[in-house]
Amino acid sequence: MDNSVFLPLLLTMIVTTYLIRAIPFVLFREKIQSPKVKSFFDYIPYSVLSAMTFPSILYATDSIISAAAGFIVALILAYKGKSLLIVAIGTCVAAFLVALVQAFIF
Numbered sequence: 453m454d455n456s457v458f459l460p461l462l463l464t465m466i467v468t469t470y471l472i473r474a475i476p477f478v479l480f481r482e483k484i485q486s487p488k489v490k491s492f493f494d495y496i497p498y499s500v501l502s503a504m505t506f507p508s509i510l511y512a513t514d515s516i517i518s519a520a521a522g523f524i525v526a527l528i529l530a531y532k533g534k535s536l537l538i539v540a541i542g543t544c545v546a547a548f549l550v551a552l553v554q555a556f557i558f
Contacts, residue, residue: 513547515554522547 476493484490513519525546529539
């Protein structure tokens with residue numbers, strides 16, 4: 453990629469990421485007192501991470517069915533309060549087993 457394409461893209465990314473971080477500082481100069489606004493800003497990272505991660509989960513394997521099985525196992529294990537390592541291992545095992553069963557069925 454040459455610089456005539458790369459530099460405008462880089463500048464666009466710099467401006468957009470800076471604006472997202474700077475707008476709250478410009479709009480809220482004093483400490484935020486409203487619990488609704490506080491909770492809104494508290495949950496932004498989780499919602500952005502979820503929006504970026506969820507589509508990738510469904511296409512992480514060759515089959516959406518095995519990916520969904522892994523996702524369901526991850527939800528169950530996380531809900532039960534298991535550690536991140538246990539959730540990751542359980543998800544991988546579930547997706548693998550479902551993909552293995554699918555390979556023998558189809």
